[in-house]
Amino acid sequence: MLAGVLAIPLDLAVFGLFGAALVVYVTLPELPDIEGLTDVAFEEPLRVYSAEGSLMAEFGIQRRRAVAFSELPSNLINAFIATEDSRFFAHVGVDAVGLLRAAVHVARTGTMTQGGSTITMQVARNFYLSRDKTIRRKLAELLLAMQIEQALTKEEILELYLNKIFFGHRAYGVSAAAEFYYRKPLAELTLAQMAMLAGLPKAPSSNNPLSNPERALERRNYILRRMRELGLVSEPRYREALAEPLTATYYRPEIEFEANYIAEMVRQEVVERFGEKQAYSLGLQVYTTVDERLQRAADTALRDGLMAYNLRHGYHGPEATIAGAATLPWSQLDLALAERPPVPGLPVGVVTHVGPQEAEVYLGEGKVHQLTREQVAWARRYKTENWRGPAPRRVSDAVAVGDVIRLRLTEKGEWRLAQVPLVGGALVAMAPQDGAVRALSGGYAFKWSKFNRAVDTKRQPGSSFKPFVYASAFDHGYTPASIVRDQPFEMPGARGMWRPQNSDGKFLGPMRIRKALTNSRNLAIIDLVNRMGVDVPRNYIQRFGFSLESMPDNIVMALGAGAVSPLEMATGFSVFANGGYKVEPYLISRIEDVQGNLLFEANAARACLECWLEPPADGSARTLPDGASDAPLAPQVVDPRIAYNIDSILRDVVTSGTATRARVLGRADIGGKTGTTNDSRDSWFSGFQPELATVVWMGMDDNRPLGSREWGGTAALGVWVDFMRVALADIPVATIKQPEGMVVVSLPGGGSETVRVEYRDKLGGPDPVSGSASGSGAGRASSAPRVIDELF
Numbered sequence: 001m002l003a004g005v006l007a008i009p010l011d012l013a014v015f016g017l018f019g020a021a022l023v024v025y026v027t028l029p030e031l032p033d034i035e036g037l038t039d040v041a042f043e044e045p046l047r048v049y050s051a052e053g054s055l056m057a058e059f060g061i062q063r064r065r066a067v068a069f070s071e072l073p074s075n076l077i078n079a080f081i082a083t084e085d086s087r088f089f090a091h092v093g094v095d096a097v098g099l100l101r102a103a104v105h106v107a108r109t110g111t112m113t114q115g116g117s118t119i120t121m122q123v124a125r126n127f128y129l130s131r132d133k134t135i136r137r138k139l140a141e142l143l144l145a146m147q148i149e150q151a152l153t154k155e156e157i158l159e160l161y162l163n164k165i166f167f168g169h170r171a172y173g174v175s176a177a178a179e180f181y182y183r184k185p186l187a188e189l190t191l192a193q194m195a196m197l198a199g200l201p202k203a204p205s206s207n208n209p210l211s212n213p214e215r216a217l218e219r220r221n222y223i224l225r226r227m228r229e230l231g232l233v234s235e236p237r238y239r240e241a242l243a244e245p246l247t248a249t250y251y252r253p254e255i256e257f258e259a260n261y262i263a264e265m266v267r268q269e270v271v272e273r274f275g276e277k278q279a280y281s282l283g284l285q286v287y288t289t290v291d292e293r294l295q296r297a298a299d300t301a302l303r304d305g306l307m308a309y310n311l312r313h314g315y316h317g318p319e320a321t322i323a324g325a326a327t328l329p330w331s332q333l334d335l336a337l338a339e340r341p342p343v344p345g346l347p348v349g350v351v352t353h354v355g356p357q358e359a360e361v362y363l364g365e366g367k368v369h370q371l372t373r374e375q376v377a378w379a380r381r382y383k384t385e386n387w388r389g390p391a392p393r394r395v396s397d398a399v400a401v402g403d404v405i406r407l408r409l410t411e412k413g414e415w416r417l418a419q420v421p422l423v424g425g426a427l428v429a430m431a432p433q434d435g436a437v438r439a440l441s442g443g444y445a446f447k448w449s450k451f452n453r454a455v456d457t458k459r460q461p462g463s464s465f466k467p468f469v470y471a472s473a474f475d476h477g478y479t480p481a482s483i484v485r486d487q488p489f490e491m492p493g494a495r496g497m498w499r500p501q502n503s504d505g506k507f508l509g510p511m512r513i514r515k516a517l518t519n520s521r522n523l524a525i526i527d528l529v530n531r532m533g534v535d536v537p538r539n540y541i542q543r544f545g546f547s548l549e550s551m552p553d554n555i556v557m558a559l560g561a562g563a564v565s566p567l568e569m570a571t572g573f574s575v576f577a578n579g580g581y582k583v584e585p586y587l588i589s590r591i592e593d594v595q596g597n598l599l600f601e602a603n604a605a606r607a608c609l610e611c612w613l614e615p616p617a618d619g620s621a622r623t624l625p626d627g628a629s630d631a632p633l634a635p636q637v638v639d640p641r642i643a644y645n646i647d648s649i650l651r652d653v654v655t656s657g658t659a660t661r662a663r664v665l666g667r668a669d670i671g672g673k674t675g676t677t678n679d680s681r682d683s684w685f686s687g688f689q690p691e692l693a694t695v696v697w698m699g700m701d702d703n704r705p706l707g708s709r710e711w712g713g714t715a716a717l718g719v720w721v722d723f724m725r726v727a728l729a730d731i732p733v734a735t736i737k738q739p740e741g742m743v744v745v746s747l748p749g750g751g752s753e754t755v756r757v758e759y760r761d762k763l764g765g766p767d768p769v770s771g772s773a774s775g776s777g778a779g780r781a782s783s784a785p786r787v788i789d790e791l792f
Contacts, residue, residue, distance in 0.1 A: 043172065044283030044594050046270060048263045050290045051589065054256035057263035060280040066594075067175045067186065069159040075191050076174065077158060078233070079198035082226040085119040088158075093120040093149035094142050119161050120145040126164050167197065168204030169251065180251035181209065191237060192244035195223040209248035217246060259295050260446030261454065262288060262437070266587055273600075283594030288587050289436035289602075297726035298427045298439035302696070303345070305719035306444050307408075309698065310421040313707060314382035314389070318403035319419065325350050325402040330366060337364045337404075343420055343445040346406040354401055356394040361405065369407065371395060375416040385707035420444060424701045426453035426566045427723060429694040432574040434604040434631065435583035438692065439723075440567075451701070458550065458563040459699060463520045463658075464675025464684040464712065465560035467646050468572060469529065470517050472540030474642045476532050478765035480514040480649060481745070481753040483773050484524040491555070500526055500559065510773045514753070517649050518657035520674065522559055529558040531767055543582065543637035544572035560675060569686050570695040576646050576671075577688035579612030579739075580638035605634035612640070613690055614735040640739040641756045647671055647736060648754070650687075658713045659685065662721055669734040670724070674712030679705040683715040690734040692727055696720045748772060 045060025167177035199219035209216035376398035381389035408418035442452035516524035551562035650671030672687020
């Protein structure tokens, strides 16, 4: 009888040993190789920096900062030892006491909720195995842990463990956790904070000091008691740590400089280069070409210009409404306002009370502002782009209870009713020397609209495209002194006869190309392209980077009827700014890995500045960036003499043409071209100084008209002037060298022109116009709208 009773557990033991041996036999060959364990690459997010080294953005799912064992404070190590594996320095990777405790729990409950894992076993599981709670996986974990103990020192194992484990809120590794929860390096953590971190890996959600502070406090205090019981901390230190309040806070990346449109462009390029997984996990550090001073100026100028347009065209009403706002508690209003996108300089609020003379606006977090009649006086209701309603006589004419509105601080220091402008805009500034993008704004605010109008919008450039067409004419044998006819033109079109007009509705007769471009005469350039053929400019414009697919294959191309982005226009105008060299725009100057090893460095082709510019007047040498002297020479796509002629005429556009507003800058080295498309749907100004090519565009995203008098010479040029006033403040006036092979010739009727020497006797071009350029046509009335640089 007794033998029978003993036989049952004996049989079970035999079967158990046989089963374990079988599992070992099957599992051992399948265990992963641990030779490369110490070479494991810890994942870190992608970080983007300005040219000055300020953090602009951080992208990535995980936050991780790998640290060496020598950087781990002893109390931090002791906290983890106390709670996770008190016999860590004594066992060989497997703790028999812990396993026995887990086995008893399995026998009692039939589940494996207690694993008896040592720190070494957790390393094995985290690096190599799944988290499935099966006997086979547990056995593999035991075997692998013992292998790890043979291959690595205890210090190396602890280093791997503390750099790998998850602490909640995307923080992996104890260093990242310290940064997230306490904004501190490890060495500055208090004992209580170290214990708090040690309590997280077991249950990162339920033990979290942010989401469950009471449970986290219990876990922290338990770990402190364990440290005292194990003699790892003195009684006074224990009491002091026990009394310390919770101090954990949410991590916010310390964005030192914000340029979100650029950061997103960089993110996309890095993903394209490295693949999505690698881009977000290798800890890449990307340094851009963005100049912080210029970027601030670009953002400010564009926002001011868009806001000025907004004020000219009226108030569109609230951006949202909150029902029952007058009776809702502030806590609910806070939640509703938190859903609105943040916009720089335009805090959001909700109207909670309105009277004839004032309204109460709740701004969140207990802040209230009184909005007076004077502060809403500008807000005439928008009807159309050319029509506004009457000025509000009472505050209640402008706002109502529940309106979600924006406020704006004026230069006088008072808050006024505002709105995020509905009009879109973009500004691009790049260095003509090598294509480095120094500043780029793709809209009023990235968090309001992530659509990047600087690169993703494709709009008609209007008359700002004319310089490229005239450059093709010069290449074809014309000169600035050649005569073109500003006269009526018509041709069959899809909707009957097409009869383009000048902006003033007049015909000025024969005139020289210099005057035609300076004054942006539509009919003059139509005459020119009609004479030399559309294929001449269509083939030539490809030198500037424009694609034929984006251009119409007929004569309207001459008036800017294609589709281009502001960045493409800036690239094209850089050719005129640098003497004829084609540079490629780029944003990334270098990429480093997490250890600072160089993975990529831009070696952008450069224009020959010495060939184009006179030396500085003070006799100093022009300073080039590091590595610039070794950069390849950019291809020269335009004869420097043609670039010289275009540069000269575009300076006339500023001094006496359609961009005289830019004369306020008081510089003789700036040039550019206005552009306004039909019905003022697009407003452009593309201009340059040899150090900077800058393009500004304004328009509605849905291509609606901007309204009367919103021309390239007003809307866009105003933004350009505001930006360049800051950008050029410390840049000396540049002097262009006259290229070799040019000669000054006297013109019939007075004046002179600088032309290529081979055309000194052929000023009229391949098909000269008879007669003289009087410049004073008879003119006639026209019903054509008075729009500067009208496209058609």
